[in-house]
Amino acid sequence: MQSEFPSINKEQAINLSKPIMFIGFLCGLLLSLGVLNGDEAGRVNLLYLLLVYLFIPLFGAILSVLSLVQGRGLNIARLLSALPIWSQSQQVQLLKIRQQKFDKYWFFLQSQAAALAYSVASLLTFLILLLATDINFVWRSTLLNAEQLQPILGAIATPWWFWEVAQPTSELLRSTQDSRLISNYANTNSFGQWWAFVLATQIVYSFILRGALLAIGTTLISKHTKKETEKKAPRTQQRMEQVSENHSYASLIHSLPTEYTLCNWATFNTNILQQLTLSPKKALKAGPSVAIDTHDALDEPLLILVKAWEPPMGELQDFMQHAKGIIFPINLNNKQAVAPEEKHLKEWQRFVAQLPNWAIYVPESMDKQ
Amino acid sequence: MNDNNSPKFAVVGHPNKGKSSIVSTLSHNDSIQISSRSGTTEQADHFTVNTIKGSYDLIDTPGFQRPLRVLNWLEQHCNSASERAATVAKFVADSECKTQFKDEVALLEPVIDGAAILYVVDGSRPYGSEYEAEMEILRWTGQPSMALINPIENNDYIGEWESALAQYFKSVRVFNPMKADFEKHIELLQTFTHLNPKWAHVLGSIIDDLQNERATQQTTSVSILMHLIEDLCQYQNCQKVLSESQAKLIKPALEKQYKAWMKQREEKAIKELLTTYAHYQTKVSLDQFDLPPDLFDCDKWFAWGLDKKQLIYAGTAAGAVSGAALDVAVAGSSLMAGAIGGGLIGAGSAWFSADKLVDIKIKGLPLGGYQACVGPIKNRNFPYVVIGRFIHLFKQISQLNHANRQALDFNASDFQDKVETLEKIEQKELHAACARLIKQKPVDSLSEVLTPLFND
Structure with a gap:
């Protein structure tokens, strides 16, 4: 029809x-x-x-x-x-x-x-x-x-x-x-x-x-x-290429190992760090604003604090390839550390899934928020 | 190396801050891939905005991945501030850098090639010092630049960002590619003219063209609605049958076909509207009209497919011609009585005998029968419903940014308010036009009547 x-x-x-x-x-x-x-x-x-x-x-x-x-x-x-x-x-x-x-x-x-x-x-x-x-x-x-x-x-x-x-x-x-009024015509x-x-x-x-x-x-x-x-010749319709959405996601862990080195990659302030109640064996100064010597051997597992809303970048990936450990994405809400949003967590899970020896940590207390 | 004649803008920034959305909205191109996943843009993609008098390029670039390391490289290879731009060019040309820093090379290449910089940040998230390295790199290029704050989720940190960005960029603007209306686009393009004086004239012409195109799009939209409403008010689905009972039997099928046609016709109009505004990917969820229940009718049809009225006209004409022939035969002495009388007899015969034709058969074939029809709609409110739905959608589509990929919905409840905002004379003309449309009569000034409804 x-x-x-x-x-x-x-x-x-x-x-x-x-x-x-x-x-x-x-x-x-x-x-x-x-x-x-x-x-x-x-x-x-x-x-x-x-x-x-x-x-x-x-x-x-x-x-x-x-x-x-x-x-x-x-x-x-x-x-x-x-x-x-x-x-x-x-x-x-x-x-x-x-x-x-x-x-x-x-x-x-x-x-x-x-x-x-x-x-x-x-x-x-x-x-x-x-x-x-x-x-x-x-x-x-x-x-x-x-x-x-x-x-x-x-x-x-x-x-x-x-x-x-x-x-x-x-x-x-x-x-x-x-x-x-004429009735007779001379020449008809x-x-x-x-x-x-x-x-x-x-x-x-x-x-x-x-x-x-x-x-x-x-x-x-x-x-x-x-x-x-x-x-009326038909307009050329632009076609959108479909990007494959098949990704693997790293699984989440809810507890930390007893010994680890803390790396405050996101440079969170002391107030935030205190809220996290972490007890690292030692701390490592590294991050996007700090020059890092990636050649240092890192034997202990690292716990890297990152801003959940910022997508993972190449610099972090380069750093992680030389080490092992756990990524801890943290979101902020009114200067309070909270669990990452679902879409941001997925982004980090996709990123970590590409790197062996790494996992994602979301504390159970945060996960329930 | 640099070609500054044609305006070019490289949209750069951190990953996932809405660079592609900005390019999509400014280039009116909804085929650009936008994703909440970072790293969707893997190479610099050029999009040309063509108008009658000119064109400009928008370059969607991958986000910075290793800005600190890149800045270190640049500092190591640069001896003085005067060499900074050249050092960035050297970085882009370096084969090792192309492998190690492919994202940075891809995003800096168009900048080195003469594109102005549009640096995009997210105003809904706090500023961080990690952005400084990339802003410093952009400053090294020496190219005209501007910062765009994209409030992706909220406006909470716009002030914070403005303070930081003002130290690196001469011009800082807030631009939401999802919500900015057409006036905001034009405003932004006008600020682009200040980035490079050589581009001011071309960009000015482009702005004029875009405004003219906007007016043309509205005229086209009026025309689409005009055709839609005329078609919907005119449409009738009929089937000739031999008896009244047969007509009733096919009623459900006719009604189903009728409703499907009406729905498809409206969908077609919406597709035309979307195409007019260059939206090819937008999905629209469309509910069926609430059609009045009294659409079915069963009329008698007569010889040669004519109905009673048409048969009377044909009878009158035939009678008049026959009578005129008699007038000729008597050399006009009948004073046209033949033609007039013949016409009257023809009309009378058709009037009185039409009903009997239904039962007459010639060589087994019936001379008349019945016609089952659905539509056209006679309900006085119907044109208003069609107009209301379309205007509602027009408002959404005409303001829909090409970065916005959400499906559109229908809710035309505010149409009555829109009608009330019209001048009394415009309201009167609208009501008169709708009254004619529902009687399937042409409305010569329909376009002029509908245009005020499309104005803000």
């Missing part, structure tokens, strides 16, 4: 959502049918067509690009994703897209797909109705006249300047201006001549524009997912 929702890969990310496209297609179909429906004489208002085939796609494209730049905002896909129509798995997919931080690209891409579907539906509807019915393109306006409208339409038609039939002319505008041929302009508007401002944006969206997602994959 996976411990999280699976990540979205590049192929899944650029996969176009069929429900979103279907909704775009349906909108294009219904709106085209609505505006191309016209009245009983088949008259359709050219300005309505511009609203559906120019203004809506262009405005939508601008909104999409702004949403992409800002990272959030309105676009078709984002609005659709908020509808309560998505299944659990689709919701999970939307969540992963958001978590992988390419939601703005994904929504941008899907919006282009929806707009492209809208464009295809519009084009198909338009072409079918051109073939199957007589569409009479007219325009009506209370405020605008043909001279005012012509430069605007001329500017719209600039991208297809080479297609002469699809260029709006003042003459065509004048001849197709309509009023609902000119009413059909706008089809090329409308078709070119749809192709350029809807189909090609959205197609280009779709390609840009796909590229952006591909780049983003590639970058994410590189970023």
